[in-house]
Amino acid sequence: MFKYELIKESKECKARLGKIHTPRGVIETPVFMPVGTKATVKAMTPEEMKELDAQIILSNTYHLYLRPGHELIKEAGGLHKFMNWEGPILTDSGGFQVFSLGALRRIREEGVEFRSHVDGSKHFISPEKSMEIQNYLGSDIMMAFDECTPYPASYEYVKQSMERTTRWARRCKEYHKNTDTQALFGIVQGGMYRDLRIESAKGITELDFPGYAIGGLSVGEPRELMCEVLDYTVDLLPKDKPRYLMGVGSPDYLFEAVERGIDMADCVLPTRLARHGAFMTSQGQITIKNAKYRNDFNPIDEECQCYTCRNYTRAYIRHLFAEKEILGARLATIHNLFFLINLMKRIRISIMEDNFINFKKNFYEKYGY
Amino acid sequence: MFKYELIKESKECKARLGKIHTPRGVIETPVFMPVGTKATVKAMTPEEMKELDAQIILSNTYHLYLRPGHELIKEAGGLHKFMNWEGPILTDSGGFQVFSLGALRRIREEGVEFRSHVDGSKHFISPEKSMEIQNYLGSDIMMAFDECTPYPASYEYVKQSMERTTRWARRCKEYHKNTDTQALFGIVQGGMYRDLRIESAKGITELDFPGYAIGGLSVGEPRELMCEVLDYTVDLLPKDKPRYLMGVGSPDYLFEAVERGIDMADCVLPTRLARHGAFMTSQGQITIKNAKYRNDFNPIDEECQCYTCRNYTRAYIRHLFAEKEILGARLATIHNLFFLINLMKRIRISIMEDNFINFKKNFYEKYGY
Numbered sequence: 001m002f003k004y005e006l007i008k009e010s011k012e013c014k015a016r017l018g019k020i021h022t023p024r025g026v027i028e029t030p031v032f033m034p035v036g037t038k039a040t041v042k043a044m045t046p047e048e049m050k051e052l053d054a055q056i057i058l059s060n061t062y063h064l065y066l067r068p069g070h071e072l073i074k075e076a077g078g079l080h081k082f083m084n085w086e087g088p089i090l091t092d093s094g095g096f097q098v099f100s101l102g103a104l105r106r107i108r109e110e111g112v113e114f115r116s117h118v119d120g121s122k123h124f125i126s127p128e129k130s131m132e133i134q135n136y137l138g139s140d141i142m143m144a145f146d147e148c149t150p151y152p153a154s155y156e157y158v159k160q161s162m163e164r165t166t167r168w169a170r171r172c173k174e175y176h177k178n179t180d181t182q183a184l185f186g187i188v189q190g191g192m193y194r195d196l197r198i199e200s201a202k203g204i205t206e207l208d209f210p211g212y213a214i215g216g217l218s219v220g221e222p223r224e225l226m227c228e229v230l231d232y233t234v235d236l237l238p239k240d241k242p243r244y245l246m247g248v249g250s251p252d253y254l255f256e257a258v259e260r261g262i263d264m265a266d267c268v269l270p271t272r273l274a275r276h277g278a279f280m281t282s283q284g285q286i287t288i289k290n291a292k293y294r295n296d297f298n299p300i301d302e303e304c305q306c307y308t309c310r311n312y313t314r315a316y317i318r319h320l321f322a323e324k325e326i327l328g329a330r331l332a333t334i335h336n337l338f339f340l341i342n343l344m345k346r347i348r349i350s351i352m353e354d355n356f357i358n359f360k361k362n363f364y365e366k367y368g369y
Numbered sequence: 370m371f372k373y374e375l376i377k378e379s380k381e382c383k384a385r386l387g388k389i390h391t392p393r394g395v396i397e398t399p400v401f402m403p404v405g406t407k408a409t410v411k412a413m414t415p416e417e418m419k420e421l422d423a424q425i426i427l428s429n430t431y432h433l434y435l436r437p438g439h440e441l442i443k444e445a446g447g448l449h450k451f452m453n454w455e456g457p458i459l460t461d462s463g464g465f466q467v468f469s470l471g472a473l474r475r476i477r478e479e480g481v482e483f484r485s486h487v488d489g490s491k492h493f494i495s496p497e498k499s500m501e502i503q504n505y506l507g508s509d510i511m512m513a514f515d516e517c518t519p520y521p522a523s524y525e526y527v528k529q530s531m532e533r534t535t536r537w538a539r540r541c542k543e544y545h546k547n548t549d550t551q552a553l554f555g556i557v558q559g560g561m562y563r564d565l566r567i568e569s570a571k572g573i574t575e576l577d578f579p580g581y582a583i584g585g586l587s588v589g590e591p592r593e594l595m596c597e598v599l600d601y602t603v604d605l606l607p608k609d610k611p612r613y614l615m616g617v618g619s620p621d622y623l624f625e626a627v628e629r630g631i632d633m634a635d636c637v638l639p640t641r642l643a644r645h646g647a648f649m650t651s652q653g654q655i656t657i658k659n660a661k662y663r664n665d666f667n668p669i670d671e672e673c674q675c676y677t678c679r680n681y682t683r684a685y686i687r688h689l690f691a692e693k694e695i696l697g698a699r700l701a702t703i704h705n706l707f708f709l710i711n712l713m714k715r716i717r718i719s720i721m722e723d724n725f726i727n728f729k730k731n732f733y734e735k736y737g738y
Contacts, residue, residue: 040694042696043696044696068688082684082685313445315451325407326411326698330699
C-alpha cells in the first residue's frame, strides 16, 4: 500500500522528484508538511488545508497521548475521523517532546519516564508504547521512537544515544504489525559526527523501513553545519525510499535540504510566525505590526495569489493584529502556508526543468538571504 | 435608495414580514444582525458570513473611531472595502460605548467628553462628530447620537436625558447630508416610563427618519418589563418604517421582540458565548467544556445543519476548547450564528404561515424557557 516512486533526479544537484503512494492519496515530493500538533492545524479548517493543496499534515503523539488521550481518539474512529481530515497524516514518535522536558524526564534502556508538562502526572513511554499510541491514532506514516540528540553534545553522549535509538528502532519494528495501513519510518541520528551518522544509517537501514528520517538536525547548529551533515548523511540512505528531514520550515532550509536530496520536511515555523504577525513574502519576511504598515493599502505580497493577498490590505491586517482579532491569525496562517506550499510547487517545477539552482539563487536574492 | 416594504402582518400578533431595500441589497425582516465590533465579526471571514446568509452586519463607531481611526478607514475606501464585506453594514452612534465609560466621560449639551479606554487620551464626540465618523465609515444605516439611559434610573434623569437625545437627533439630521447612500435612524428613549416613551417617540418621529430604533431596553431590566415597554412603544412608531430593537440576541428576547412588531435586532451574545464554548441548541444552551462531553461523539445539535454540526463531534470540539485552539472559537461562532440566523428564517416562515405563536411555544418548551 505504501510506496515511494522516484520520478526524476536533477542534473544539477541531488534534488529529486518523487511520489509517495499512501492509502489516503499520493504525495508529490519534495513536500512541506504543515503541523497540526493537537489534531488541528492552528487556526485552520481541514477544508482550508485542502484548498491550500496541503498534501499531508503532521500531528504530535506526545500531545495527543496526554490530551485528549489516544484511547479517546481510537474510540472516535482514529485521528482522521476525529479531526475531519481525510488526507495522509504523519505522526512523530513523541520522543522529541519527551526529551525536551529536560529535568522532567529520565531515560532508561526500557524507555523514558517523564512528568506531563500539563499537570505533572507521571508517564512512561517506551518504543512499544509509542507504537501502540500511533497505532491507536491511525496515522499513515509513523515514526520510530528515538532520541533527538541536542546540539552541542559530546561524542560519547551522541554515540550512546544513537546506539540506543537503533536498538529502539528494532523494538519499534518488532512491535508494529499493521504495516499495510501504517508505514513506519526509521530515524538516523548521530549528531554532527560523521562516523556516528554512518554507523546509525547502517543500523537503521538494515532494519529495512519504508522510509527514513534524518533527525538531530536544525536543532540550533549553524546552517553550514546542517548542510555538511546532510551532504554525507543522505548518501547513506537508499534511493528507493523517501527521505525526511525533521523540523525544517524556513525557505532557505527547505532549499538547502531539497538540494541535498531530501523529499519531506515539516515545521511549525510558518503557522507560529503567522500567529505573531510575521509574514513570509517574495521580498523577505515582514512584521505587520510595524507602524509603517498603518496606512499601507497594498497586499502583504504583491506576487502572492493566496486568499489573504487577494482580499486584504496590510493596513487591515495590521489593524486585526493590533486588536488581537482571530481573523488576523487566520489570514496570516493562510498566507504563510500558501507561501511555503507554493514555494515547494515551484521547487518541484524547477527540478523538473533542471533549473533548481538558478531558481534558488533568484529566490535568495529577493528574499534577502 | 433606502425603503422599507411591509410584506405581511401576522393575524396572531404584531409580528410582521418586510423587506428593507438598501443600496447594497435587500434585507428580509425580521432580521438578526451579527456584530463585527472592530471591522470583523470575531473569528469569521466575510465569505463565511455570506454562507451563513447573514444579511447585514453591525459595526461599532466608538471602537473604529479610536482604532484604527475613521480617517484611515475613509482613506481605505470605506468600511466595506477595508473589511472586504460587500453587504449592508449598520453602525451605531458610539453613544452607548461612550456612556458606558462611566467616570471617564462628562456629558454636556454640546456632546460628550471622554477618555479612551485604550490609552486614556482625551476625546469629544458630539452629534455632529458622530455623523462625521459614520459618514467616513460609509455604513448603509447610521444611528443618531443618543444616550442609552441605564436601568434603573430616576424619572428626572431619564426625562432630561431623553429630551437631550431628541435635541441631539435633530442636530444629527441637520448635519447628515448624503441621505441617498446612508440612511439615518432615530432612536426612541424614555427608559421604563410610559409618558417619557410617548414624548420621545413624538419628538423623534416628527423628525421623519427612514427607520427607528428603540434604545434603553435589554439593559438589565426583567424580561417582562422589556415586553411591557415594547408593547406600548412599538405602537408609537409608524408602520411604514423599520423598527430596530438594540442589543437583543437571545432566542427568547428575539421571539418576544418579533411578537411585538420589531423588525431588526443585534447582539454580541451568539459570538461572545461561542468564544466561551457555550452553544445554543434546539434543546437549550450547552457548555462544551463540561466533562460529560469528553467522549460524546454526537454533533453539538442533532437537528442542526451547520458546518460544525455536519463535520465535528462534541468530543472533538471539547478537546479544541480544552486546548484553547482557535478552531474551537471558529466552529462555535459558525454554529451560534447559524442557529440564530436560521431561527429568524423559521420565524419569518411562521409569520408567513400565521403559525408564529405555536412555533414560539414549541421552541420555548424544547429550549427549556
